Amino acid sequence: MKKLIYTTLILVFFSQVFSCKLEDHFLEKSLGSDVNVDSIFSSKQKSLSAIAQAYAMSLQSGITLRYDNGRISGLKAGTLSHLSGEVNDVKFSWEDTYKIQRSGMVASDSDGKALSSDGFVFNYQSIRQCYLVIENIDKVPDLTEVQKKGIKAEMYTLIAYRYEEMFKRYGGVPIIEGTLSVDSDLNIPRATLRATLNHIIALCNKAIPDLPDSYNASEKGCVTKGIPMCIKAEALMYAARPLFNSNTPYMSLGGNNNLICFGTHDASLWQQTIEANEQVIRWATANGYQIINTGNPLADYGTAVATPNNREVLLAFKSQNFIEAYNPHSQPGGANSMSYLQLTQYYKTDGTDQTWTGENWESYATYVNKCNELEARFKASAAIAGQQAWNNPGSHYWSSETLANASTWEKRAGSEGAGRRVKFFYMADTRDWFEFPLYRLAEFYLNLAEAYNEAGNPAQALQNLNVIRSRAGLPNVTETGQDALRKLVQREWAVEFYEENHRYFDVKHWKLTDIANGIIGGEKKGVVFEYAPGKSEGWNAWDYASYAVKPVYTGYWDNSQYLEPFPQSEVNKGYLIQNPGY
Incomplete structure (x- = not known):
């Protein structure tokens, strides 16, 4: 019943959250999360509200929510598909996406908040909520030690997810590893791009051993052992692509180029990406997930992207x-x-x-x-x-x-x-x-097609690419030239993942x-x-x-639009180095 309770509480949470006012500092108290902490963690039943809130806050990254007029979590109307070129925003000039399409992202839209695709402050409120659970779940008397370890692993996975979402948007970001107290120094500077990537991978590796491969039917939607594998695989893919994996950044940040660029082209990142994505597919296929392919391309693709709880979606926002x-x-x-x-x-x-x-x-x-x-x-x-x-x-x-x-x-x-x-x-x-699909198995086949091609193995690239094309009812690709095959893989990404929050990042990181x-x-x-x-x-x-x-x-x-701006109100506090061009 845990998942059913999670889902109910998530819906209640979102009906209230956007009437709340953000705190003055991005590391300060999350939305009501540590009021009466001892009471919240006095029983399993009560603790579920805090866990559900962590899920709700963490997994909605990049998804436009109802009534977010204050840009608490992200865009005020419009979606990432409007910003990526997939959808033309031609109707409502008040939408954030209409403005960004025509004038670009800015660090302050008259009120100190960034006009961008992300609510930067909300990332850390989400992370803080997860750490609140980690630091207090041991107090719950009617949970077993195995259950407590599993819940902590779920929270570490959600934290990794939020950092990976920031990684592809901003580059290096501040790293926190707890709720912090009122006496803590809240002015935490940005970590380097490499340190941020390493932190994501470390969180994933920490979570994997204590998560189950599956849940009961009533618990669908909780993160399984495969989800931190997915996060790691996606983070490595973005790390390997040209935007970050370069000798020089897209724009100079002077002595802080290591916040937005690795400073060298590291070809080994493609091999690391291959290994991480192969791990996802091995785990997924061993646990009943599959590319849905019955020979009816419209029904198969339609089911994969739209039918709740289908066997291709590894994680969805519920x-x-x-x-x-x-x-x-x-x-x-x-x-x-x-x-x-x-x-x-x-x-x-x-x-x-x-x-x-x-x-x-x-x-x-x-x-x-x-x-x-x-x-x-x-x-x-x-x-x-x-x-x-x-x-x-x-x-x-x-x-x-x-x-x-x-x-x-x-x-x-x-x-x-x-x-x-x-x-x-x-x-x-x-x-x-x-249910918005956050991780769909097709992603990891296309990750492999891209990574194998960049690593100089066109045969393996084609094998993975054609898994996706076959389901779509298209003939196999036979092209082996690296440049031509790269374009075919990129086109496949554009088609297969239309409106699934990939294109916006793909075109920039490529x-x-x-x-x-x-x-x-x-x-x-x-x-x-x-x-x-x-x-x-x-x-x-x-x-x-x-x-x-x-x-x-x-x-x-x-x-400047390759990466997103930090809110000018945060930059003005002196601890954040702004991305170039803002």
Whole structure:
């Protein structure tokens, strides 16, 4: 029953947390966590509230929550997909993502808080909550020693997760190893990039021995032995990529370059990445996880990314407090749609590229035919203008008419784009909630494809890459040239993990050549429509006349945007060195 209680308490926590005011210092008291500590840890039942709060605070990193108007945990509306170039934010100018897309991240948005994808202070409140549990769980009289060790391991895993999330956003960050007292020196400087990576790995290694391989059905959602393996594997992947694994940083930070760069190209990091990701796959397959592949690509991919508790997802975020930002039936989730750039990443079902009209108008029927020729992962991820969502056939709730009229005060005309956002709702019918996949087994096959290619082993790279392509119904790749294969792997990442919070970090850590020219910055294109005579908006197929690909806005890029800014209010206290360019 532990997991059921966790989930209930997580929902209660999120209904309250965003009405709270942040403390003045990022290491000060977490949101009500150490009030009456002795009472909280006087029984197993009471301690579950603190444990649930640690889960809730830690695992929502990068996921846009409801009512976070104060940017406590991250973005105020919009998602990382808006910032990565996957989704065009063209509707609401008040959204953080609309502003960042056009003007970039800044260290202070008039109030001392950073305008970025992350709530920096909240990271440490989450970490402090985990240490609160670690330091007090031994007081609980009705837990066994094995249970106490397991709970501590869960908390160390959550701490590692938060540090890994900061690592890929900021580089080196301050490291704390306890709740700290009021007498402690709170002005802890940033650790080096290398020290931060080592800390993440050490936390993972500490947690692994005391975690179980699985839980009872009622406890799904707790971190298993495989999750610290996942965190370590992902951290090493980001460490090995060009942004950090370089002789020189993306911008100079003077004598502090070691906060954002290793200062040398370490080829051995790719081998370490291979070993860590192989460990994840060995563990996962030994414990019943699998790449879902029954020979029905749409159903298989749809199940993998959207069906709760499926055998491909190793860990999911189980709160339902975030669905509005991703659900096309809601105001924020329905107002912005797939970008043209993302559309071009998908293959036709035969593995070749689709051709699109460009700025010349072509018939709506031509557009529908071209979309029908695309691979199953597109059809599982998008509902195109005027058509029933492929991933919910026969459900009126997922008809074009319903999606177009999903808001009672503003219809969705003009926001169809290359496809409305339906990825997380395969066969959902009227179910509006989903569980955001944090670690999906496909990630570790693509990590291996990338790492083996960089390590000069194209045969192993292809073997892992083709596991994912096979499930998608695409022919195997045979390319062995390193540069060409690298591009194919990167394209596979873009397709397989659309809207799963990978692309935003991938394009930066790869340092893609076109990052300033159409990916994040530069001319951003969208699919636009002309409506049938007498129509001013589109609800059904007969409302549409033609389509074209047109520029919809100009994106912002500066090299400072590779990493995120620390809040100026924290930098002004003198203990934090700001990332370059802010």
